[in-house]
Amino acid sequence: MVVVAFIFIAVLLAGVPVFIALAASSFIYTHFIAGLPDFVILHRMAGGIDSFPLLAVPFFILAGNLMNSAGITNRIYDFAVATAGWMRGGLAQVNIIGSVIFAGMSGTAIADAAGLGTIEIKAMKDHGYSTEFSVGVTAASSTLGPIIPPSLPFVIYGMMGNVSIGALFLGGVIPGLVMTAFMMGYVYYCARKYNMGRDQAFRWRTLGLTFVAAAPALLTPAIIIGGMTFGWFTPTEAAIAACAWAMLLGLFLYRSLTWKQFYKITMDTIETTAGVLLIVGAASLFGWVLTTTRVTEYTTEWLLSMTDSRYIILILSNILLLIVGCFLEPIASISILVPVLMPVILKVGIDPVHFGVMMTLNLMIGLLHPPLGMVLFVLSRIAKMSIERTTMAILPWLIPLLGSLIAITFIPELTLWLPRMFGFVR
Known part of the structure; x- marks a missing residue:
């Protein structure tokens, strides 16, 4: 298994796509070491994606793409400006509020960064904010996308760990608000330190008009979360409902989406979904190899021989996840x-819903940094900055993000209170 791990890391570092690295290293074990028939690979990969909850993946991706292309992001941004533009460091606060709202529709950090980021960075630069500060707050706020439901990573985690996706969605609500508070507090600190002003006077009329314009879009999170919470539909059906609602808004209510655009959005969704499912299938095969060679069992025994403290396990897990x-x-x-x-956290008594939210936040922070941080690359293109400058712009925003991570890690009730209230967690 050491040889397989070495080949996987070597192939990955060579720049080969992740799913090929996973499948190739697994093939070496099954074909050359274990001597298993080649159809085992296809059987295990197909079994990995033969899951009903995974049907939610393409529909959540489609819903996010529809929201981005139907002019809905502009209405959300206008409402966020009316809500928070009067604060010190107004447009930076608007950036965070906008991401909170959009997170309830897209489910991914990259969709948030690409959709709202284009509007937010330009508006902040036009109002005199530095490009670095604009990029930093946009990058940090984009991490809210997969924490506040719906969330594509939660769907994958729930499927891989046999954890209730509804519980994960509810579990992400309060941690998302905690992250929002940390980031808005950091903006307030920067505003006081650098003497940032307010970008817009507060007006009830403006707030009312922008709310009315954005209200149909704002119903999307209520449809998704409310429907699952009250048992009206499953996460997969919630994703379909979100797509239907986004189409209704874009094609008939706002009339900002054409059938030609819809065709392009569908093709983009198919391409993204294919990439996700290839990774899931190859990773399922790789996970089966790890289980067959008892790597998961040995890892559990090794960690538990070092410590059985849940807090030490949480700290070690955070470090591992931040690096990965x-x-x-x-x-x-x-x-x-x-x-x-998963076997380790269950043995030390860590709730899998709590761990899933913590794991997702760690991985979202990883998206902001080289060598493979996708949000980093997206914002670098939008702001027309080098990767080095973009990285340095994001670094200060690790302060509120890591502060949120510490709170979410060591106060499990932040994650578990809502799922417990609705009977998803005991």
Whole structure:
């Protein structure tokens, strides 16, 4: 198994796509070491994606793409400006509020950064904010996308760890608000330190008009979370409902989406979904190899021989996830690490819903840093900055993000209170 791990890391560092690295290293074990028939690979990969909860993946991706292309982001941003533009460091606060709202529709950090980021960075620069500060707050706020439900990483984690996706969605609500408070507090600190002013006077009329314009879009999170909470539909059906609602808004209410755009959005969704499912399938095969070679069992025994303290395990897990998040995209990281870490956390009494939210936040922070941080690359293109400058712009924003991570890690009730209230967690 050491040889397989070495080949996986070597192939990955050579720049080969993650799913090929996973599948190739697994093939070497099954074909050359274990001597198993080649159809085992296809059987295990197909079994990995033969899951009803995974049907939610393409629909959540489609819903996010529809929201981005139907002009909904502009209405959300206008409402956020009316809500928070009067604060010190107004547009930076608006950036965070906008991400909170959009997070309830998109489910991914990259969709948040690409959709709202284009509007937010330009508006902040036009109002005299530095490009670095604009990029930093946009990067930090984009991490809210997969924490506040719906969340694509939660779907993958729930499927891989056999954890209720509804519980994960509810579990992400309060941690998302905690992150929001930390980031808004950091903006207030920067505003006081650098004497930032207010960007817009507060007007009830403006707030009312922008709320009315954005209200149909704001119903999307209520449809998704409310429907699942009250048992009206499953996460997969919630994703379909979100798509139907986004189409209704874009095609008929706002009339900002054409059938030609819809065709392009559908093709983009198919492409993204194919990439996600290839990673999940290859990671399922790789996870099966880890289980077959008893790596997961040995890892559990090794960790528990060092300590049985849940707090030490949480600290070690955070360090591991922060490092892995800088090298692997979240879907691949979740698919590989959940089979390895789940036995450990269950044995020391860590709730899998709590761990899932913590894991996702760690991996979102990894998206902001080289060598493979996708949000970093997206914002670098939007702001027309070098990767080095973009990285340095984001670094100060690790302060509120790591502060949030510490709170979420060591205060489990922040995650578990809502799922417990609705009977998802005992």
